[in-house]
Amino acid sequence: MRKNGGVSVSSLGIVETQTATVFDPAHPLRMRSGATLENVEVAYETYGTLNEARNNAIYICHALTGDAHAAGHHEGEDRPGWWDNMIGPGKPIDTNRWFVVASNILGGCRGTTGPSSTNPATGEPYALDFPLLDMADFVSVHRGLARHLGIEQFAAVVGGSLGGMQVLQWALSHPADMGRALIFAASSRLTAQNIAFSAVGRQAIMRDSGFNDGQFLTRGTKPSKGLSVARMMAHITYLSEEAFQEKFGRSAQQGELSPNFGIDFAVESYLEHQGERFLSRFDPLSYLYLTRVMDYFDPFADEKALDALIADPVRFLVVSFDTDWRFSTEHSRRIVRHLEGAGLPTSFREIHSPWGHDSFLLEVEQYHETVRAFLDRAGEEIA
Amino acid sequence: MRKNGGVSVSSLGIVETQTATVFDPAHPLRMRSGATLENVEVAYETYGTLNEARNNAIYICHALTGDAHAAGHHEGEDRPGWWDNMIGPGKPIDTNRWFVVASNILGGCRGTTGPSSTNPATGEPYALDFPLLDMADFVSVHRGLARHLGIEQFAAVVGGSLGGMQVLQWALSHPADMGRALIFAASSRLTAQNIAFSAVGRQAIMRDSGFNDGQFLTRGTKPSKGLSVARMMAHITYLSEEAFQEKFGRSAQQGELSPNFGIDFAVESYLEHQGERFLSRFDPLSYLYLTRVMDYFDPFADEKALDALIADPVRFLVVSFDTDWRFSTEHSRRIVRHLEGAGLPTSFREIHSPWGHDSFLLEVEQYHETVRAFLDRAGEEIA
Numbered sequence: 001m002r003k004n005g006g007v008s009v010s011s012l013g014i015v016e017t018q019t020a021t022v023f024d025p026a027h028p029l030r031m032r033s034g035a036t037l038e039n040v041e042v043a044y045e046t047y048g049t050l051n052e053a054r055n056n057a058i059y060i061c062h063a064l065t066g067d068a069h070a071a072g073h074h075e076g077e078d079r080p081g082w083w084d085n086m087i088g089p090g091k092p093i094d095t096n097r098w099f100v101v102a103s104n105i106l107g108g109c110r111g112t113t114g115p116s117s118t119n120p121a122t123g124e125p126y127a128l129d130f131p132l133l134d135m136a137d138f139v140s141v142h143r144g145l146a147r148h149l150g151i152e153q154f155a156a157v158v159g160g161s162l163g164g165m166q167v168l169q170w171a172l173s174h175p176a177d178m179g180r181a182l183i184f185a186a187s188s189r190l191t192a193q194n195i196a197f198s199a200v201g202r203q204a205i206m207r208d209s210g211f212n213d214g215q216f217l218t219r220g221t222k223p224s225k226g227l228s229v230a231r232m233m234a235h236i237t238y239l240s241e242e243a244f245q246e247k248f249g250r251s252a253q254q255g256e257l258s259p260n261f262g263i264d265f266a267v268e269s270y271l272e273h274q275g276e277r278f279l280s281r282f283d284p285l286s287y288l289y290l291t292r293v294m295d296y297f298d299p300f301a302d303e304k305a306l307d308a309l310i311a312d313p314v315r316f317l318v319v320s321f322d323t324d325w326r327f328s329t330e331h332s333r334r335i336v337r338h339l340e341g342a343g344l345p346t347s348f349r350e351i352h353s354p355w356g357h358d359s360f361l362l363e364v365e366q367y368h369e370t371v372r373a374f375l376d377r378a379g380e381e382i383a
Numbered sequence: 384m385r386k387n388g389g390v391s392v393s394s395l396g397i398v399e400t401q402t403a404t405v406f407d408p409a410h411p412l413r414m415r416s417g418a419t420l421e422n423v424e425v426a427y428e429t430y431g432t433l434n435e436a437r438n439n440a441i442y443i444c445h446a447l448t449g450d451a452h453a454a455g456h457h458e459g460e461d462r463p464g465w466w467d468n469m470i471g472p473g474k475p476i477d478t479n480r481w482f483v484v485a486s487n488i489l490g491g492c493r494g495t496t497g498p499s500s501t502n503p504a505t506g507e508p509y510a511l512d513f514p515l516l517d518m519a520d521f522v523s524v525h526r527g528l529a530r531h532l533g534i535e536q537f538a539a540v541v542g543g544s545l546g547g548m549q550v551l552q553w554a555l556s557h558p559a560d561m562g563r564a565l566i567f568a569a570s571s572r573l574t575a576q577n578i579a580f581s582a583v584g585r586q587a588i589m590r591d592s593g594f595n596d597g598q599f600l601t602r603g604t605k606p607s608k609g610l611s612v613a614r615m616m617a618h619i620t621y622l623s624e625e626a627f628q629e630k631f632g633r634s635a636q637q638g639e640l641s642p643n644f645g646i647d648f649a650v651e652s653y654l655e656h657q658g659e660r661f662l663s664r665f666d667p668l669s670y671l672y673l674t675r676v677m678d679y680f681d682p683f684a685d686e687k688a689l690d691a692l693i694a695d696p697v698r699f700l701v702v703s704f705d706t707d708w709r710f711s712t713e714h715s716r717r718i719v720r721h722l723e724g725a726g727l728p729t730s731f732r733e734i735h736s737p738w739g740h741d742s743f744l745l746e747v748e749q750y751h752e753t754v755r756a757f758l759d760r761a762g763e764e765i766a
Contacts, residue, residue, distance in 0.1 A: 033642070132642050192627035192650040193619060199651045200615045202644060203658075207608035209592040225590035232583045233616055236576060244575035250681065259416070259515050259679055261585060261671055267575040268582045275586075288644055296642055298633065 010080035012088045012095060015072030017043050017111060022144030029106075029140055035131035039120060042145045043068045043111020044103035047087060048095035050151070055382045057151045058093060058375075059142060059178075060102040061159030061166040063360075064234075064290055065282055067110035070102035071095075085363040092372040093158065097379055101149065105166075106141040107133045107290055109283035116217060116283045127285060128214035133293045135169040142170065143177065153177055155378045158371075160184035160360035161327065162290065165297055168335065172305055175312040180378050182371065184319045185360040187331035188338065189298045194326070197237055198291045201230035205284045214285060227284045228275030235274045240323035240356030300334075306342040316346040317374045319360070319367060326357035347374065393463035395471045395478060398455030400426050400494060405527030412489075412523060418514035422503060425528045426451045426494020427486035430470060431478035433534070438765045440534045441476060441758075442525060442561075443485040444542030444549035446743075447617075447673055448665055450493035453485035454478075468746040475755040476541065480762055484532065488549075489524040490516045490673055492666035499600060499666045510668060511597035516676045518552040525553065526560065536560055538761045541754075543567035543743035544710065545673065548680055551718065555688055558695040563761050565754065567702045568743040570714035571721065572681045577709070580620055581674045584613035588667045597668060610667045611658030618657045623706035623739030683717075689725040699729040700757045702743070702750060709740035730757065 023029040023040035030036050045068045050057060060070050060083065071087035073080050087093045087100055104112035107130070115130035122129075146154070157178045159167045164186025171181040187194070205211060208226030212219045239247075248267040252258070263269045299305045316339050320332035329350045339346040351367045353359035359367065406412040406423035413419050428451050433440060443453050443466065454470035456463050470476045470483055487495035490513070498513035505512075529537070540561045542550045547569025554564040570577070588594060591609030595602045622630075631650040635641070646652050682688045699722055703715035712733045722729040734750045736742040742750065 128644070189633070191624060192631040192633065192648070193622075193624040195633070195648050196615075196619045196627060196650050196654055199648070199654060200612060200619065203615060203655075204587060204612045206644070207612060209608075225592075229583060229587045229590060229612065232579075232586065236579045236583065239576075241574060241576040244579060248575040250572065250575065250578070257679065259675070261511075261589070261675060265575070265578050265582070265678065267579050271579055271582060272586075292642070292644060295648065296640065 010072050010084045010088060011090070012047055012072035012080075012084070014075055015045055015047065015069070015081070016074070017045050017068050019043050019111060020145060020148045022141060022148050029137070029144070031131055031140075032134035032136045033132055037113065037131065040106065040113045040141055040144065041111070041117075042103050042113075042141060044101060044145055045069060045072070045081075046102075046149075047071055047100040048098050050099040050149075053382070054151055055153065055155060056097065057099045057101060057154045059146070059154045059157045060087070060093075060100060061138070061142070061157065061163035062102065062105060063159070063161035063163045064294075065278070066163070067108065068102050068104040068112075069110075071100070082361065086368070086371070092368045093375065094372075098155070098375070101145070101151070103142065103145050105290065106138050107286055107293075109286040110281070112141070114283065115285035115289055125217040127217065130285070130289065133289050135165055135293055135297050135299070136173060138166050138293070139170045139173060142166070143174065146177070153179065155382055156180040156182055156375060158182040159186070161186055161357065162294055165294065169297070169299060171314045171316070172299055172309055175309045175314045178314055179381065180315045180317070180374065182317045182319075182374065183332075183335065185321055185324055185327050185332075185357055186335070187297075187327045188300055188335045189331075190295055195295050197233065198295055201233055202288050202291060204229040204233070205287060211284070216284070223284050224279050227282065227287060228279060230287060231278040231282075232271040232275040235271060237326045238356060238358045240325060240354060242323055243355045243358075246354065300338050306338065309344060310342050313344050316344060317370070318346060318348045319370060320350045321353045321356065321359040321364075321367075322350055323354055324357045324359065393455050393467045393471060394473070395430055395455035395463075395467070397458055398428055398430065398452070398464070399457070400428050400451050402426050402494060403528060403531045405524060405531050412520070412527070414514055414523075415517035415519045416515055420496065420514065423489065423496045423524055423527065424494070425486050425496075425524060427484060427528055428452060428455070428464075429485075429532075430454055430483040431481050433482040436765070437534055438536065438538060439480065440482045440484060440537045442529070442537045442540045443470070443483060444521070444525065444540065444546035444553075445485065445488060446542070446544035446546045447677075448661070449546070450491065451485050451487040451495075452493075454483070465744065469751070469754070475751045476758065477755075481538070481758070484528070484534070486525065486528050488673065489521050490669055490676075492669040493664070495524070497666065498668035498672055508600045510600065513668070513672065516672050518548055518676055518680050518682070519556060521549050521676070522553040522556060525549070526557065529560070536562065538765055539563040539565055539758060541565040542569070544569055544740065545677055548677065552680075552682060554697045554699070555682055555692055558692045558697045561697055562764065563698045563700070563757065565700045565702075565757065566715075566718065568704055568707055568710050568715075568740055569718070570680075570710045571683055571718045572714075573678055578678050580616065581678055584616055585671050585674060587612040587616070588670060594667070599667070606667050607662050610665070610670060611662055613670060614661040614665075615654040615658040618654060620709045621739060621741045623708060623737060625706055626738045626741075629737065683721050689721065692727060693725050696727050699727060700753070701729060701731045702753060703733045704736045704739065704742040704747075704750075705733055706737055707740045707742065
């Protein structure tokens with residue numbers, strides 16, 4: 001098994017992020033909360049070619065801190081997109097066969113409308129006036145982009161972690177939109193411990209003196225320290241204890257341990273680096289909005305949740321990783337129990353990987369083979 | 384099994400914290416780092432009666448946020464000391480038989496000299512000029528208190544978590560000081576994940592704008608937000624995922640869930656309460672100093688660590704709890720392997736308890752019976 005290392009050359013070559021307006025004042029986005037958004041821009045990328053039948057499209061839903069740049073290289077950048085090991089010519093999501101669409105999520109901060117976007121009613125950033133989001137709102141915006149691209153049905157919709165939760169919601173509410181649904185390292189219902197981690201991360205941001213009740217963009221401050229603390233803490237949950245031990249153990253950042261309160265152990269250096277790097281690419285308000293959607297997500301609490309899917313079945317692949325302690329295999333099993341209980345065609349695999357939750361982003365051979373095989377069958381259906 | 388609930392009546396009755404000067408300019412504390420402290424005051428309590436042979440004493444070492452008030456009630460207070468379920472007449476550490484000494488740790492903030500104490504050289508709080516601490520320094524101060532009390536040997540030294548680490552260090556460096564050593568839910572060597580949690584907690588404190596490079600006491604600020612975030616995060620690691628789920632699940636703080644970014648889930652309310660309550664009783668500097676000692680603790684890295692103990696054996700009881708994921712059973716097993724490898728008489732028990740790391744503070748029947756039986760044998764020896 002290989003990890004998705006830093007610099008590598010994508011076989012997809014140079015790609016670009018595009019932007020589409022998918023909701024506007026004449027066609028506003030009506031949200032689950034009852035709120036509306038009059039303007040929604042979506043940042044997205046596509047890889048491969050849409051065929052004439054328009055039936056070879058695959059939609060990628062990203063996780064908490066992902067973006068539309070899933071694969072290939074942006075001009076002048078060394079690092080490829082975040083899922084470049086999964087998407088590309090000859091890769092499990094093979095762009096020689098599939099037309100792949102990846103978008104930035106509603107509420108995000110990488111080109112799609114979110115809480116730091118300008119509120120047309122005030123000319124200032126929405127900040128905490130941005131409406132609270134629901135998993136269903138992410139799906140509404142994905143569907144808006146599909147309309148914009150003229151795609152009525154995706155051969156598959158794919159995502160890991162929060163991405164997998166979007167896939168599940170989409171399949172439940174609009175099963176006709178897809179042939180297959182691939183859900184990796186996800187959950188249909190966070191545990192108290194999951195919510196606790198999420199809550200403490202938000203508290204770190206909101207208690208930062210730079211937060212200013214969310215008005216930091218107009219006040220010229222930023223809760224950077226709180227955001228980096230939240231990110232460092234979250235990173236602990238993304239790796240298994242075993243992976244932390246293997247990567248860092250108790251070794252020193254440099255040479256021998258030299259007791260102090262700063263960065264001494266290698267694991268401290270890693271976390272600080274992750275916290276700092278995050279600041280340049282992520283918005284504290286998006287972090288609040290997106291994590292909160294996960295806390296409240298609980299689709300099977302609705303007894304009728306599966307009715308639409310039962311009437312119009314989708315084939316599911318559910319994958320968990322045995323060392324994932326953020327969303328353990330038990331979370332995936334719960335999803336599978338609901339789907340199988342409703343008689344839906346569901347494949348479930350628990351994959352062995354030492355890397356914990358992050359495994360869904362990594363090049364784990366058995367995982368990639370499973371995805372490839374599942375999509376091969378989809379390919380035969382549309383051939 | 385019962386939990387150590389809020390209000391209960393201790394059979395020990397009213398107790399008081401006392402203070403002793405155990406190091407002074409004529410007899411300064413020489414620390415492991417080479418630094419010295421010219422004045423060390425120790426806050427302590429005692430329960431029961433020291434016998435004429437002075438051989439019925441037991442020393443209690445507290446965990447990260449404990450203090451000298453281990454049992455009984457302070458005048459006017461509803462809650463008894465933190466280990467009142469363990470210590471008292473007829474309890475596992477039976478004050479009808481034993482004379483129990485509990486002290487606040489060096490570097491603490493509950494009466495013993497620590498980083499918020501006045502530096503005699505400047506007349507101001509030490510803050511970050513307080514010397515870095517080592518586990519051996521805690522032991523030096525415990526021994527200072529033992530001298531002050533005229534106790535040459537303890538029948539047993541007892542502690543959980545950081546308390547257990549002190550017990551281990553004390554047994555390794557001064558085995559003649561004790562007959563038995565009881566080590567609960569402890570570690571001889573933190574993992575990378577353990578250090579990661581500890582590091583992020585410290586970062587939350589040090590990045591708080593109220594921290595002011597540690598000079599907050601003289602500046603009139605306090606990194607309260609950072610300290611409460613650190614405490615909330617630490618609390619996640621003190622309970623098992625199962626315990627969180629059983630205590631809180633996904634239930635609302637009040638009535639039905641009502642989506643917002645504040646406190647909505649019961650688990651959020653619990654964590655906020657823990658964070659707030661901590662502020663009134665704990666000092667951010669002590670939190671930095673004491674957690675850092677644990678990170679660096681690695682006594683068996685010294686090949687000669689066990690030499691003194693082999694020459695003068697102590698009987699050990701090592702206890703772990705099966706759902707403890709802060710210091711899992713594997714941590715205890717490592718301690719046991721080292722002790723048994725050196726031929727030392729060692730009893731090891733993994734106790735079933737759903738409560739995770741906090742179990743060592745709780746009234747878990749099998750645990751209490753194990754402690755009682757181990758100390759009964761000590762009692763027979765001195766009878």
